[in-house]
Amino acid sequence: MDRRNQTSPTEFIFQAFSNSTKFPALLFTLFFFLYLLILMWNFSLMLVIKTDSRLHTPMYFFLFNLSCMDICNTTTVVPQTLYNLISGRPTITFFGCASQMFFIIVFGGAQIVMITNMAYDRFVAITNPLRYKSIMTLKALAVLSATPWVVSTVMGLVMVYFVFQVPFCGGYEINHFFCDAGQVLWITCPKVPIHRAVEVLTFFIILFFFAFNFFFVVVSYILIIRAITKIATKQGQWKAFSTCSSHLNVVVVEYACLGFLYLRPTSAYAIDKDRIFVVAFTFGTPILNPLVYSVRNKAVRCGFQKLL
Template identity: 40%
Template sequence: MDIQNQSLVTEFILIGLSHSHEFQVIFFVLFLSLYLMTLSGNLLIITAVYVDPSLHSPMYFFLSNLSFLDICYSTVTIPKMLANILSNQKTISFNQCISQLFFLHLFGGTECFLLTVMAYDRYVAICNPLRYHVVMSFKCCCWLVASTWLGGFSHSFTQAFLTYQLPFCGPNKINHFFCDVHPLAVLACSDTFFIDMFIIGNSGMISLSCFVVLLLSYFVIITTILKIHSSEGRRKAFSTCAAHLLVVIFFFGPCVFIYLRPPVNYAADKLVSVLYTVLTPLLNPIIYTLRNQEVKNAIMKSFKNKFSPQDLKQRNLTHTTEINHT
């Protein structure tokens, strides 16, 4: 018998974070503000890296890709959550739910691998600086980013495919604000032991393995930094690595907690999910810009060039010339 034919549920109800109308209004204003700040902050970093030649290096190439991922990652969950807060039905179709799950794990898995690649970039820059530009060539960086997307796609496709095969013939209320493997597996009307173990072996072990590799790489990096004689050199190296390490902790900590266990709904799950789906994409640009003088200088330079009197005068002259020619 085709397992897919057993699924009678055509749509799910996302319960969300709270049933209280007062809290829903607060959540709508809060998460809309956080989402807009996430978009603007990450777009600012992407623009600064693109327009400033001084930021055309492997580290900022990876950073701009991280900002793009954060925009996509937050867009998968927050707009639907905001729409459900305003709606009385709070429904999502079966296919939309699986699609949301797929893209959530696509961008989340890709970000896991990208953060690991960024740690490798810092390792080469600090531990083998003389060969840095040879090892981290533009071609190599493109291949590394492509491999993170390939790894993220393989991970998300497998997760979505197995979840799609589960039969849903009873309850359709998802105790969450987005569709994920754990909340859906709880609703399946069949034995989900295999997919439970796969979640732990796939999502959980990917998160844990990348996290351990990152911590080990930073142990080696910090050991190398301590050997630097120049205090200014140590300060700059620590500043760069501290920003990346903060992002790693904020992102991987909640992921390990959620996915490295069987699918049992805990009260704290939704709150923990807010950390890595809402706050982490917002904190990434804040952490990198506040602790990175080069990015701050590039952003300030782009604003000065955009609104400087000379630039405005040149734009007016160009506009007048175009009108005269017309």
């Protein structure tokens, strides 16, 4: 590729909705309503956990953090999307794109690690109930709370740095509604050697990150199920499993969706079909997570009733 054709963009153009809708105001209203619903659900859950002393346990402390991450992750994407829909000029600056990509990786990665920490918490609670308080001390909670942010921040810095090392060749239209790493790589110069290297590097970073956390969650639940089967009564088994059911639902949804979205090379993306799935994931999971814990968890339901 002739280096004279390689340029440094000042802004990117989102093409996600420019050709797919004739009613941007209707789409704006729908997204704005869903965004308010996300804020309402998650802030309400955080308020319930904060105000109800019965929920001041490690499990709900992690859930509080997960709701905070849901709000942050959604806020990284949705306000910019709403502005693009209503302004009629769907652009983002070079720095804004890099920043958005970084925070998407940070908050999304932190969610995955936090879900892993929640699996560890359930493992300790069920397999070592008598030692639970001595294991899940304030120091342990501090470490488990800081780990998601440290790991995801490092991963975000590495990925954003390498993605924006690949030169652009004049095409700055991102066929998406936010700065996804795969879609930004899609519009870089494909024939330069660093392009393939960065694509492989980002793929394996994400693969290792998902594989490590997924392995830890699976092992935790294997040991949890093994411990539950040793409980003498059916009632005791059901009570023990019910403390994990909400978290297990969140695990299945998060890993299924994120695995489908990111554990593929850029050449495997079907942009138009994937975009619909990403919209559903962006708005669906932040609503689903607090809803699952509210409906299926008796303590949280009681907390909501008390708050109301």
